[in-house]
Amino acid sequence: MPLPEPMDERLQQAMKRVLLATLPGVLALLWFHGWGVALNLLLSGLTALAVEALVLRVRRRPLMPELSDGSALVSATLLALALPAYCPWWLTVTAAACALLFGKHLWGGVGSNPFNPAMLGYALVLVAFPAHMSHWPAPHGVGLLEGLQQVFGMQTAPDAWAGATALDSLRTNRSLTIDELFANDPAFGRFGGRGIEWINLAFLAGGLFLLQQRVFSWHAPIGMLASLFIVSxxxxxxxxxxxxxSPLFHLFTGATMLGAFFIVTxxxxxxxAALARLLFGAGVGLLVYLIRTWGGYPDGVxxxxxxxxxxxxxxxRFAEARQRRQLT
Structure with a gap:
């Protein structure tokens, strides 16, 4: 009988699978938004590893195995994928540093954080710098040199380079029908946001891979998607x-699939507990719809x-009480 893997090795293997599963979504984002996505990933990853090493040194803890377990890199990757491409370098660095400091190490490190680190870092910079966080590029972005110049503040973005997303346009629409928006608004694609519908399909493929690999159970992602579908x-x-x-629009617009398979899990x-995970996902799906529809932000993941x-x-506690009632 083979010996069970140590906890550190199991965590490392799970993190490697998560990073691998993001690859379809990363490639889709690179195709539609260009080099800005790669710059986000690089800046966020380097910042997360540097902050992780610094905090471990301050806490007088060994750098290994925590620095190599992949958890910091996964949080940095998910954060980078959620940020607007070509956002200023300092915004990405600030978000990644906050994610590691306030989302992870403030609570004791791996296994102790009550909040999702990537989403905490994202929410902090969204509240602090709303103008920069609403500056989304048009599909296909710019070249590498122009992207570097924009990220590091050496060049102003060209006219018509950025525009409203489909969720922005829908939230502020007062006169056009949905059919007219899909026919005339460049932010809309075939059934969701232009480009983002295919990015969501790519993250869905990665999420199904993680389900097949049993990295997580189906409860949270299905709870979120089913709840969002039903309420919409x-x-x-x-x-x-x-x-x-429509329900199809909400499922394949914004960060829905990234949230369902890489964030709520x-x-x-x-x-x-299985029931608690199902209710957790359902609550996220409901809140996403409420924030998108009546809140102050176009996407509420x-x-x-x-x-x-x-x-x-x-x-x-609810899941535990329900289980006790079933056993009695």
């Missing part, structure tokens, strides 16, 4: 000018996840 279906009033979008800040992180203890 119940609130959908066709293609009128006051429509909030974070094992430490999420729920542990980060805030939805952080709010549900606060509810994890209550969800765990």
């Amino acid at each position: 279906l119940l609130c959908w009033n066709g293609s009128g000018s006051d429509s909030h979008g 974070e094992p430490v800040s999420g729920a542990k 980060a805030f939805a996840v952080l709010l549900m992180n606060l509810g994890v203890p209550a969800l765990e």
Whole structure:
């Protein structure tokens, strides 16, 4: 009988699979937004590793195995994928540093964080620098040299380089029908946001790979997607000018699939019991729709996840009480 793998090795293997599963989404983002995505990944990853090493040194803890377990790099990668491409270098560095400091090490390091580190870093810079966080590039971005100049503040972005996303346009629309938006607004694609619909499909493929590899169970992602689908279906009033979008639109626009398979499945800040994970995901899906539709931000994945992180203890108690009632 083979001996079980040590915890550090299991964590490292899981983190490697998560990074591998992000590859389809990364390639899709690179195709649609260009070099800015790669610059985000590089800056975020280097910052996360540097902060991790510095904090471990300050705490007088050995650099290995924590520096090599992959958890910091995964958080940095997910954060970088959520940030706008070509955002200023200091914004990416600030978000990654906050994610590691306030989302992870403030609570004791790996296995102790009550909040999702990547989403905490994202939410902090979104609140602090809303103008920079709403500057999304048009599909296909710019070349590497121009991208470097924009990221490091050496060149102003060209005219018509950035525009409103599909969620922005839908939230502020007052006169056009959904059909007219899809026909005339360049932010809209075939069934979701232009480009982002295919990016969501790529993250869906990566998420299904992780499910097949049993890196996590189906409860949280299915709970989120089912909840978002049901509430958007119940609130959908066709293609009128006051429509909030179809279920298909909400499933394949914004950060839906990234959130469902790579964010709500974070094992430490999420729920542990199967029922609690299902309710956690369902709560995230509901909050995402409410924030997208009536909130002040076009996409609410980060805030939805952080709010549900606060509810994890209550969800765990509810699941435990229900299990006790079933056994009696």
